Amino acid sequence: MAIITLTTDFGVKDHFVGALKGTIYRELEDVRIVDISHDVSPFNIQECAYILENSYNSFPEGTIHIVGVDSEPTPENQHIAVLVDGHYFITANNGVIGLITSAKNPEKVVHLNIPNPTHGSFPVMDVFVQVACHIARGGTLEVVGRPFNELKELRDFTPTVVDNGNRIIGNVIYIDNYGNVVTNIHKNFFEAYRKGRSFELSARSTKVHHIHNKYSDIINFELDKGQRKGAGDLLALFNSANYIELAIYKSDLKTVGGASTLLGLDYRDTITVSFT
Incomplete structure (x- = not known):
């Protein structure tokens, strides 16, 4: 069928x-x-x-x-x-x-x-x-x-690398139902230029220095509940499609807001990764 x-x-x-x-x-x-x-x-x-x-x-x-x-x-x-x-x-x-x-x-x-x-x-x-x-x-x-051999390409959606490979300039390409912000920076692209270095991810005034592999990685379960990060806290992760995503843990876009509203980010806004 x-x-x-x-x-x-x-x-x-x-x-x-x-x-x-x-x-x-x-x-x-x-x-x-x-x-x-x-x-x-x-x-x-x-x-x-x-x-x-x-x-x-x-x-x-x-x-x-x-x-x-x-x-x-x-x-x-x-x-x-x-x-x-x-x-x-x-x-x-x-x-x-x-x-x-x-x-x-x-x-x-x-x-x-x-x-x-x-x-x-x-x-x-x-x-x-x-x-x-x-x-x-x-x-x-x-x-x-x-x-037909004239497929249209949209090159402006590809991340750019500047400063001799020390900085990636990407963009917001998608905002999901939770208000999570997906960038066009793929994990393979990120790791190819990172080369084991420390980094700082910048989105407007927000700075992030760690990227998780799943949402709950933000929680340190060895700490008491009152000392942990959790619902309402910001994290960056490689999402299921392996793109860098900014998220608010357990957010609700219709009530408290998500990463898009709380960080003031919208489609095509700039996201920068600087390596040191």
Whole structure:
């Protein structure tokens, strides 16, 4: 049975997600549809890429991923389908695939060219669903598109290294449901330049000198409870995707706030790591 995932910035208030699923089921009775997220911030390509990068490979190879973020076609935002790492992605050439495939070479990329396309305001349903159903039936990419080699890359989201390798300048790329702040500094990138040195991570006026591997590492269970760090305290860690993340332990963004609100950090804000 084919699996089709949906990742969009549509939210769940409007009819869009339901219409997508209904159209797929009308075309394919024997299919599984999985919602990865419909709460991507509107037109936020980096956020979309982060969510997809850290979810798609949990699915079996052959899964078809419909990406409905910034999907309206223009001469600079072509509709494409990509086979990479054994997975199919149907999206616009807006940079999201370039971010996902930065460490992997796509096996196939095609510029979509389906017959008699509908040129409306809902291309995810009018075009992407048609292509997804074609693939789910066993169809090939060559039938729905022609070879394409102009994948858009968003290089401004890559950390930069300055001061002869002594400083990394990164950015906030994602804020999760808890208000935790995810940076674009991957553990491998960090360790490659750290080389065993001490460091200071700076985010606005906040300074951090240690990065944990899990949230509860902030607690020293050998101390009495009144002397421990715990709920409400700041920590940095390598998250499940191995990116540096700033978090408030056991935070609640809707009540006491999270790292994003308490530190005053937002998407694309600067995070600096200095080695000594």
